[in-house]
Amino acid sequence: MARYLGLLGSINVGGNRIKMAELRDVLTEAGFKDIATVAASGNVIFTDDSDPAMLEIRLEDVVQSHFGFKSCAMVRSAEEVRAAIDENPFHGTEAHHGSDKMVHSIFLSQQPDKSAVDAVIEEHRAKGSERLALGDRVLFLDYVHGVGVSDLSNKFLEKRLGCKGTARNMNSLKNILAKMN
Structure with a gap:
């Protein structure tokens, strides 16, 4: 099992x-x-x-x-959860002074086209300071100033990427992973 x-x-x-x-x-x-x-x-x-x-x-x-x-x-x-932490390029960066509350992994229902992700990154470049990167059925997102002030809502991302997703921050994922083992 x-x-x-x-x-x-x-x-x-x-x-x-x-x-x-x-x-x-x-x-x-x-x-x-x-x-x-x-x-x-x-x-x-x-x-x-x-x-x-x-x-x-x-x-x-x-x-x-x-x-x-x-x-x-x-x-x-558990391996996929660990990868969503370890492969997140924004996890543990100096920008957050040791707190990963603003750094999220958005788990996706399928792998989106890289061109769709690139288009979101390009479209958003002039609108905000958030950073995005694509993993394996996961979108890594650094909200920098907080989720509440970002235009990159779940609904926005789902529409642009053509797949559903649900996000968790790094602190939550580390807590969850510890309970999975």
Whole structure:
């Protein structure tokens, strides 16, 4: 059995409120095993033998049917979570004085065309100081001055890249990875 992280998008933002204890109960009823949640933002660690793409569909279906709203789900192994930290070129840079709160890895539903990412980088170059780089089904983003003041919203990026995504900052990912092992 493999240990996975399910990253649920749109959890406890807007009107999409879910208590993590209820999420654990619902996922247990749906057949997920060894469930742990980390923080209240839709980070679910579990054990399963199914294909990760099928697990994403199952997670999305459970949230939709039980909680009544659509959430995107990305499922990643511990190795993929570690790569989303280690391969993030903005992680641990001097610009943040040791804090990676503004540095994010956005987990993507598929690998976007590099030309689409390059177009976003070029389009945004004159608009803000954020930095972007592409990894394997992950977009690395340094929000520099904060997510709330950036034009690079999840909705904007999804439209430009043609795929869904959900972001976590480096501090959260390190905490999650420690709980996966």
